[in-house]
Amino acid sequence: MASYKENRTARIRLVSSHNEVYEPCDDSFALVDALLADRTNLLEHCPTMCMEIGCGSGYVITSLALILGRERGGVNYIATDINPNAVKVTRETLDAHGVDAELILTDIASGLENRLAGLVDVMVVNPPYVPTPEDEVGAEGIISSWAGGENGRRVIDRILPVADHLLSEKGWLYMVTLTANNPSEICLQMRKKGYASKIIIQRSTEEESLHIIKFWRDFDTTVDEVTDQSLIGFLGSLLAQIPLFSLWRGSNSNDNC
Amino acid sequence: MRLLTHNMLSSNIKGVEKGFPLRIEAEKVVEKPVEMNADFLRKMFEKVEWKAFLEASRSMGYAQLPEEVDSGMLESDEFLSRFHHALLELHLEEGALVCPETGRRFPVNKGIPNMLLHEDEV
Numbered sequence: 001m002a003s004y005k006e007n008r009t010a011r012i013r014l015v016s017s018h019n020e021v022y023e024p025c026d027d028s029f030a031l032v033d034a035l036l037a038d039r040t041n042l043l044e045h046c047p048t049m050c051m052e053i054g055c056g057s058g059y060v061i062t063s064l065a066l067i068l069g070r071e072r073g074g075v076n077y078i079a080t081d082i083n084p085n086a087v088k089v090t091r092e093t094l095d096a097h098g099v100d101a102e103l104i105l106t107d108i109a110s111g112l113e114n115r116l117a118g119l120v121d122v123m124v125v126n127p128p129y130v131p132t133p134e135d136e137v138g139a140e141g142i143i144s145s146w147a148g149g150e151n152g153r154r155v156i157d158r159i160l161p162v163a164d165h166l167l168s169e170k171g172w173l174y175m176v177t178l179t180a181n182n183p184s185e186i187c188l189q190m191r192k193k194g195y196a197s198k199i200i201i202q203r204s205t206e207e208e209s210l211h212i213i214k215f216w217r218d219f220d221t222t223v224d225e226v227t228d229q230s231l232i233g234f235l236g237s238l239l240a241q242i243p244l245f246s247l248w249r250g251s252n253s254n255d256n257c
Numbered sequence: 258m259r260l261l262t263h264n265m266l267s268s269n270i271k272g273v274e275k276g277f278p279l280r281i282e283a284e285k286v287v288e289k290p291v292e293m294n295a296d297f298l299r300k301m302f303e304k305v306e307w308k309a310f311l312e313a314s315r316s317m318g319y320a321q322l323p324e325e326v327d328s329g330m331l332e333s334d335e336f337l338s339r340f341h342h343a344l345l346e347l348h349l350e351e352g353a354l355v356c357p358e359t360g361r362r363f364p365v366n367k368g369i370p371n372m373l374l375h376e377d378e379v
Contacts, residue, residue: 048297048301073291074294074297076261078262087369100291102262103368104262105373106269106370106372107374110269110374112267114267114277115264116265
């Protein structure tokens with residue numbers, strides 16, 4: 001497993017760093033592990049346009065490019081961050097692994113909403129999800145990488161409609177959430193926009209309980225069909241998934257840490 | 258920054274109607290060869306706004322693209338290789354993107370466009 005993983009994800013010693021940029025940590029590893037776990041599906045998905053919102057150190061977008069395969073041309077990667085140091089560090093991390101992505105210094109996807117709408121086949125997001133005082137949200141530097149305001153939802157709730165807007169018809173979104181963010185409520189909110197969801201990884205660390213959720217458009221569901229009854233059934237099925245994936249818990253012996 | 262990315266970017270300043278295409282001020286253009294993928298080019302051909310792309314390629318010093326295009330041209334290897342070169346291999350390394358409506362300059366440094374807005378622009 002270790003060598004398999006090493007060949008297909010960014011190597012920690014090659015990930016660049018800066019004191020104002022969030023370093024890969026449990027949440028980043030969980031997101032990349034979710035992508036690895038879903039690798040067969042990702043390869044079959046044949047994405048053309050992949051995007052990361054909030055690329056930080058570049059660990060995740062680099063890993064996504066490696067998972068999809070350096071040898072496979074025909075995939076364009078875009079990564080954004082609001083922190084000028086983060087996009088610089090991401091460039092170094094990509095270069096160190098011999099992969100490439102287009103980097104844009106911007107707030108979420110500002111400037112891309114019009115022309116990139118409906119084009120993104122795979123989106124990955126490790127948002128600032130930590131519950132913090134409101135005034136820390138969007139502060140300069142490294143704080144912007146974690147400060148999520150009330151329930152850690154301030155930035156997540158801005159990202160979700162943007163993701164919905166940018167994703168293609170076959171688009172997938174992988175997002176990190178914390179129990180405090182109320183992931184079931186996030187899934188319900190996306191359900192109303194027509195998305196199905198699945199927890200790919202649920203992992204408890206000393207400090208937090210992380211869920212990596214995958215969203216995809218479910219054309220069998222229209223807004224009208226989302227009744228209270230179906231929501232209850234949906235919640236039940238969501239909760240039922242958790243034990244299935246609890247095998248991942250504790251198996252997080254990260255060689256990288 | 259590739260011209261593909263340029264074709265996906267608009268001015269995001271409050272009050273701007275279309276904000277597209279951003280005018281390119283090129284100070285430094287670099288070429289980074291990548292392998293050509295015809296399927297990718299065919300998909301992107303549908304999405305690219307040609308006039309903006311043509312103008313952008315000229316401002317980057319590349320004048321080998323036709324004025325008018327149709328999907329039949331995708332059968333031509335010569336066209337594909339020019340399209341590929343302009344779309345993916347030419348990079349704006351240093352310069353600026355200029356909002357067509359306000360003239361606001363978005364700097365591009367080390368190939369990364371800075372689309373961050375000032376408080377009074379949001």
